[in-house]
Amino acid sequence: MPPRLTYLPAILWALASTAIWTLIFAAVKASGGAVGAFQLTFLRGIGSLAVLVPMALATGGFGQYQSRQPWAHLARTLCGSGAAVAITWASAEMPIVDATAIAMLYGPLAVVLGVVVLAERVGPLHGLAVAVSLAGALVVALAQGAFSGGLVLAPVLASLGGALLMAVEGVLIRVLGQRDRALTVMLYVTVLGLMVLAVPAVLDWQPLGPLGLLACLALGPFAVLGQYCTIRGYRAAPLSVVAPVDNAWLVFAAVLGFLAFGEVPGPMTVLGAALIIAGGVALTRVKAR
Structure with missing residues (x-):
């Protein structure tokens, strides 16, 4: 009897991507306001391009990485x-756990788009896994003090907008990841992203020393790795399966707070993390179609 196929590999790819992007989105917070969201995203793009161009040249040149779409x-x-800038800016203007909690709406939004736009099917186990994971994310957010200090409208709207943009992007990554090579997808988004962000980055520019500039550029290779993990995950499973994995983002944010700022997670945070893990395990039991 053949083994029961599941989406475990895709979920692991998505989990790795989530961990990497959590670190990247926290970069502005760690900079203490020394660099703006547009500037950081632009410099990160240059760092990414410095990795992608040699990869393309070493594998036959740019001609074979042209897309028909x-x-x-x-x-x-x-x-x-837009999502990267919105969430990075919101994380700098409000507690990172608050911004992350609001951005968690990306998961449910992506599941809805997966069903409506991509005609994906969500069965009982699948739906339960998404609900348990989302509940865990909410528990972690509240345990970490999310929303306890009140909310400022602009960062809240930025986080909500970022969540919606990520959900739409998830649909596009799912489609593009199935039709184009991973390097093609990364080259296009990096080059086009630099073009889109050039003017806002110049207007947002703040002087940086050599170490600060190098630190921003060094995020580029991590972004390439994060993109690759994202593409691999979204290529291997429906959007409604991989998108809820991003609820682990909140757990990673709590871990980052502990490592960087000495914030010890309490019992409710541990409970929420357990729910997120349980939801993730349930997703791995969803039968692949």
């Missing part, structure tokens, strides 16, 4: 760049 890549770029 450039407009879809542009739409994905606009969504991804």
Whole structure:
């Protein structure tokens, strides 16, 4: 009897991507306001391009990485760049756990888009896994003090907008990841992203020393790795399966707070993390179609 196929590999790819992007989105917070969201995202793009160009040249040149759907890549770029800037800015203007909790709406939004736009099916176990994971994310957010200090409208709207843009981008990544090579997808989003962000980055520019500039550029290779993990995950499973994995983002944010700021997680945080893990385990039991 053949083994029962599941989406475990895709979920692991998505989990790795979530961990990497959590660190990247926290970069502005760690900088203490020394660099703006547009500037950081632009410099990160340059760092990414410094990795992608040699990869393309070493594998036959740019000709074989042309896409037949450039407009879809542009739409994905606009969504991804907008989401990255919105969430990075919101994380700098409000507690990172608050911004992350609001952005967690990306998961349910992506599941809805997966069903409506991509005609994906969500069965009982699948739906339960998403609900348990989302409940765990809410428990972690509240345990970490999310929303306890009140909310400022602009960062809240930025986080909500970022969640919606990420959900739309998820649909596009799912489609593009199945039709184009991973390097093609990464080249397009990086080059187009630099073009889109050039003017806002110049207007947002703040002087940086050599170490600060190098630190921003060094995020580029991590972004490439994060993109690759994202593409692999979204290529291997329906959006409604991989998108809820991003609830682990909140757990990673809590871990980051502990490592960087000495914030010890309490019992409710541990409970929420357990629920997120349980939801993730349930997703691995969803039968692959």
